[in-house]
Amino acid sequence: MLDKLRGLPSRAAARNDVGGPGPLALVMIGSGGALVVLGVRSRSPLGVALALAGAGLAYRGASGSGFVDRLLDKTPAAGTPPRRAKRDELTRTATVNRSREDVYALWQAMPGTPAETLGPPRELLEGNIDLLEESPGELLRWRVSRDGGGHELEVALVDGPPGRGTEVRVTVRGERGGGSVVARVRRRVTPLREQQLAELLRRSKHLAEAGEIPTTTGQPSGRKQEPPTRAEGRTR
Amino acid sequence: MRAVCWYGPKDVRVDSVPDPVILNPRDAILRVTSTTICGSDLHLYNGFIPTMRGGDILGHEFMGIVEEVGPEVRNVRPGERVVVAAPIACGRCFYCQRELWSLCDNSNPNAALAEQMWGYPPSAIFGYSHLAGGYAGGQAEYVRVPFADVGMFPVPEGLEDDQVVYAGDVLATAYMAAEFCEIQPGDTVAVWGCGAVGLFAMNSAFLLGAERVIAIDRVPSRLELARGIGAETVDDRDDVVEALKELTGGRGPDACIDAVGMEAHGIGLQGAYDRVMLALRLTTDRVTVLRQAIQACRKGGKLSIAGVYGGFPDKLPIGALMNKGLTVRTGQVHAHRYIPRLLEIIASGRLDPSYVLTHPLPLDEAPRAYRAFNDKEDGWIKVVFKPQEG
Numbered sequence: 001m002l003d004k005l006r007g008l009p010s011r012a013a014a015r016n017d018v019g020g021p022g023p024l025a026l027v028m029i030g031s032g033g034a035l036v037v038l039g040v041r042s043r044s045p046l047g048v049a050l051a052l053a054g055a056g057l058a059y060r061g062a063s064g065s066g067f068v069d070r071l072l073d074k075t076p077a078a079g080t081p082p083r084r085a086k087r088d089e090l091t092r093t094a095t096v097n098r099s100r101e102d103v104y105a106l107w108q109a110m111p112g113t114p115a116e117t118l119g120p121p122r123e124l125l126e127g128n129i130d131l132l133e134e135s136p137g138e139l140l141r142w143r144v145s146r147d148g149g150g151h152e153l154e155v156a157l158v159d160g161p162p163g164r165g166t167e168v169r170v171t172v173r174g175e176r177g178g179g180s181v182v183a184r185v186r187r188r189v190t191p192l193r194e195q196q197l198a199e200l201l202r203r204s205k206h207l208a209e210a211g212e213i214p215t216t217t218g219q220p221s222g223r224k225q226e227p228p229t230r231a232e233g234r235t236r
Numbered sequence: 237m238r239a240v241c242w243y244g245p246k247d248v249r250v251d252s253v254p255d256p257v258i259l260n261p262r263d264a265i266l267r268v269t270s271t272t273i274c275g276s277d278l279h280l281y282n283g284f285i286p287t288m289r290g291g292d293i294l295g296h297e298f299m300g301i302v303e304e305v306g307p308e309v310r311n312v313r314p315g316e317r318v319v320v321a322a323p324i325a326c327g328r329c330f331y332c333q334r335e336l337w338s339l340c341d342n343s344n345p346n347a348a349l350a351e352q353m354w355g356y357p358p359s360a361i362f363g364y365s366h367l368a369g370g371y372a373g374g375q376a377e378y379v380r381v382p383f384a385d386v387g388m389f390p391v392p393e394g395l396e397d398d399q400v401v402y403a404g405d406v407l408a409t410a411y412m413a414a415e416f417c418e419i420q421p422g423d424t425v426a427v428w429g430c431g432a433v434g435l436f437a438m439n440s441a442f443l444l445g446a447e448r449v450i451a452i453d454r455v456p457s458r459l460e461l462a463r464g465i466g467a468e469t470v471d472d473r474d475d476v477v478e479a480l481k482e483l484t485g486g487r488g489p490d491a492c493i494d495a496v497g498m499e500a501h502g503i504g505l506q507g508a509y510d511r512v513m514l515a516l517r518l519t520t521d522r523v524t525v526l527r528q529a530i531q532a533c534r535k536g537g538k539l540s541i542a543g544v545y546g547g548f549p550d551k552l553p554i555g556a557l558m559n560k561g562l563t564v565r566t567g568q569v570h571a572h573r574y575i576p577r578l579l580e581i582i583a584s585g586r587l588d589p590s591y592v593l594t595h596p597l598p599l600d601e602a603p604r605a606y607r608a609f610n611d612k613e614d615g616w617i618k619v620v621f622k623p624q625e626g
Binding site for chain 1: 237239241243249251253254255256257259260261262289290291292293308324326328329330333341342343344345347348360369370371372376380382383
């Protein structure tokens with residue numbers, strides 16, 4: 001049932017669903033076929049090599065799992081769930097060593113978790129937050145709106161193998177293009193969102209498992225310009 | 237407080253820095269009574285470990301008296317005397333619950349950095365670069381201990397600092413390295429490096445039932461110590477592989493322990509080649525010991541890597557490794573797993589690790605001590621600073 005949830009392909013689907021042939025695959029099939037014809041016509045050792053190369057290219061295009069595809073991030077490698085299933089969608093997954101109910105409760109409270117705790121990834125939850133969908137223990141989906149733009153943040157939970165905790169998949173989807181042109185371009189070309197998403201997931205895992213987020217901010221060093229931030233330093 | 241700070245390759249100084257404070261609920265503050273220079277600190281001293289920043293406080297092997305605890309630390313009280321595990325671990329993640337403490341998911345604030353370099357982040361380690369978390373280390377008068385409820389171990393009464401301070405790192409590392417060898421009756425174990433880890437690995441191998449131990453090094457005082465605990469010795473300037481085969485009836489040692497790591501002293505053409513490659517930044521680690529161990533180990537034997545490696549080495553004989561069917565075990569020490577066992581062994585009198593201590597010094601001597609220890613000056617086996625003295 002959980003596999004039917006939006007944005008959460010089953011493990012089997014994640015392994016096998018590499019999509020139908022896209023434009024790039026069609027080009028590969030066409031070029032490969034042309035090379036085969038050219039090679040066979042030339043009736044020479046070079047022709048044989050050309051035909052073999054063409055056949056390989058066409059096969060790669062047809063199978064949709066070619067190196068070129070992976071290089072261009074068009075389709076995921078077999079066995080790898082898509083991290084960027086669509087152009088406007090980012091996904092990260094982690095396994096948390098807690099029950100699904102505990103992890104769900106933590107994520108339910110996440111919009112209220114202070115920036116001091118979450119750090120920079122809190123930006124993914126900054127703005128007006130509307131809960132769009134909730135399925136207790138399984139799914140939470142919010143719309144985060146600000147500055148005329150915004151995005152959806154979705155958290156989907158499934159049980160890991162017995163005794164192996166909860167698999168958490170977090171997706172940022174459909175970021176709308178608010179703000180200046182520079183801001184729009186920046187959103188398109190920088191991996192900032194991906195880093196923020198990864199860090200949000202990591203910090204949620206720290207909170208769920210360890211009960212705190214590890215930090216070195218405020219510790220002593222010979223640099224001297226890093227005063228304590230959470231407590232007053234003392235002189236012994 | 238005073239602390240040993242790193243400012244660049246071969247530049248450590250004793251500086252006055254702010255005292256540490258509790259930052260998280262599971263923190264504790266420790267008044268450090270003993271803290272050592274570990275062999276792996278020399279990789280930092282020589283600039284081999286990336287992501288150090290000027291002013292970082294060094295030290296990952298230390299013990300002391302609990303000064304203050306955070307609200308979530310309920311099993312240790314101020315005033316208790318404890319030894320601290322070098323890796324920092326949460327105790328609650330998948331890895332910690334499987335006793336793989338140095339692979340903890342939750343202790344490294346710079347996990348993303350390590351993930352980029354190695355694919356997955358290991359746990360944090362005190363005073364061991366920002367790749368390993370960037371935590372201030374224990375070569376100081378005081379240190380903050382994160383996840384203190386699982387990383388601090390009360391010391392049994394009657395044991396001296398000089399017996400137990402090593403339990404948090406080098407002794408645990410050595411014991412783990414020997415345990416990785418799955419020693420069987422009659423086994424011969426070869427150990428590269430007669431520093432503290434190597435010597436303790438020899439002790440551990442005997443404790444775990446090894447018939448013979450062969451020690452490989454070049455420093456006379458270190459080889460002498462190895463002979464003192466019952467090992468046979470090989471000078472690493474000789475043909476080590478041939479010597480080991482000769483000593484084991486042509487078969488090779490059943491298990492090989494690398495207690496040297498990335499800064500092995502090569503000799504001859506191969507040693508010169510490694511140095512050139514390193515100078516040209518075409519390699520990151522000198523893997524002389526790994527090459528020798530892979531070549532010398534008997535077919536189907538065990539290779540246990542306790543020495544630290546950091547990057548992407550050149551000319552590693554992976555073909556021999558694979559075709560000889562060697563079993564390789566590696567890892568930063570899962571110290572939390574071994575400290576209670578080691579404290580028991582020490583308390584029972586079966587091992588007194590204090591024999592490696594050659595230089596008990598006040599903290600202010602750190603720059604001189606680092607220099608001498610790094611230069612392998614004869615007689616310098618283990619330095620222990622006493623930050624509350626002098």
